[in-house]
Amino acid sequence: MSFPPTRAVGRGAAWYRGDCHVHSVHSDGELTPEELVVRARAIGLDFIATTEHNSAAAPGAWGHLAADDFLVVLGEEVTTKTGHWLALGIDPGQVVDSNHQVRDGLIDRCLDRVHRAGGLCVVAHPHAPYPSGDFMFPFRGFDVVEVWNGLWTSDRPWNADNEAALAEWGRSLAADIRTGSWRPAMGNSDTHLEGQMGIPHTVVFAAELSTGAILAGIRAGRSWIAESADVDVSFTAHTGARAAGVGERLATRGGQVEVQVVVRGVPVGTVSFHTDSGKIHRVPLPGAGPGAVRWRTTAEESMFVRIEVRHPNGGVAALTNPIILT
Incomplete structure (x- = not known):
């Protein structure tokens, strides 16, 4: 199977746990797709999204890892000079061009391409402590904000960068709800190394275990963020x-x-x-x-x-x- 199916048997309408920001050896991660899925299943996750930097999921790398009780969502981390964002639920082989930045006004065109594919656009780690990690684009046009990112928290699951992202999102909620344009929060591990998977992850209520239903649950805010599957x-x-x-x-x-x-x-x-x-x-x-x-x-x-x-x-x-x- 070249690419994973967009639907698994699952448990019907239920709460599903998933990590929507992970990297494998096909970009800058240290784990193979097989190793990532083994670890995701071992800690109780029901789905992950593969989000390699500026590239599509490799054909044949993920399709055989899907199962009746495990879903693999195709995605990309779009790594620009003025912030990173996740394109989740894109088409097999689709690559979102990362050659844009806040000054050129091209972001809306890129977001529109993801939305036309039925995908979700997520602001990634908006206060990450490295060049290009600070998110400079306006949130307008994005669907979700990653307020909790686990990449720089291997020694502890929470840090000041996440605190800043949570505070920024929380301050905007009232005004956004009043105008009907609020953006749900989500949390992901941004796994690159051993031991990071699922710390944290997002717990989503979805009508079924499928890409469309999971993205719909996240888009609607029918979700919460957990430090681990023990919570x-x-x-x-x-x-x-x-x-x-x-x-x-x-x-x-x-x-x-x-x-x-x-x-x-x-x-x-x-x-x-x-x-x-x-x-x-x-x-x-x-x-x-x-x-x-x-x-x-x-x-x-x-x-x-x-x-x-x-x-x-x-x-x-x-x-x-x-x-x-x-």
């Missing part, structure tokens, strides 16, 4: 008989909203609740077992609610996209 977060909001999950809208009809969070795999951490007013509530998690947290608000008080789960040292263990209250 699990359930995040819902309820008012009366109505309920909504991450990335969804909850019509409150003026009623009170109860937000419920259950966290597993983060002992002695904290859960913080963030709205258009910033961080407004923080609750400690127990030292053992799952931690269940509840908080109440209204649509008048909160345009949206999103969650951050942090370790005692301040590092992020998980964070979610918002539930929007109307």
Whole structure:
């Protein structure tokens, strides 16, 4: 099989874990495609995206690695002089030209080519600490922002560059939601070396395990970011008989909203609740077992609610996209 199929059998409509930013020996990674997939499956991932620098996935390198319970999404890391971005779900053999920069105004044309192929355009590591790592393009036209990138965090899964990206994204949420143009957050490992796979990764609710469904879930914000597969977060909001999950809208009809969070795999951490007013509530998690947290608000008080789960040292263990209250 030259290229991987765009659909796997999967588990139907379900939460799927995946790492959408990985590199193999076909660009500047140290692992073969076979080694990457073995490691992804071993840590509980359901899909990965191959994102070699400025090149398409090599024919025959990935197709035989797909399985009924594992999906390989074709992509590219478009590495320009003024920032990197991910083109996810592009056609087999498609290469997005990287010969553009913020001053020439060509970015919209490049994004349009990816969108015409049904793909997703992701701002990659916008505050990466190396030349061309700082993202200088406007976010307009991009679908998603990679607020958590694991490449420079092998000794710890969170650093100041990710903190800056998260803060930048968080500050823009209220205005973007109000105009109907908000961009979901995602997290990826940017794997190049042994031991990086899945730290972090994105957990997506998708109608099926297919490229189209996974990208649709990410595009809609039906996703959250996990430090590892040991971490699990359930995040819902309820008012009366109505309920909504991450990335969804909850019509409150003026009623009170109860937000419920259950966290597993983060002992002695904290859960913080963030709205258009910033961080407004923080609750400690127990030292053992799952931690269940509840908080109440209204649509008048909160345009949206999103969650951050942090370790005692301040590092992020998980964070979610918002539930929007109307």
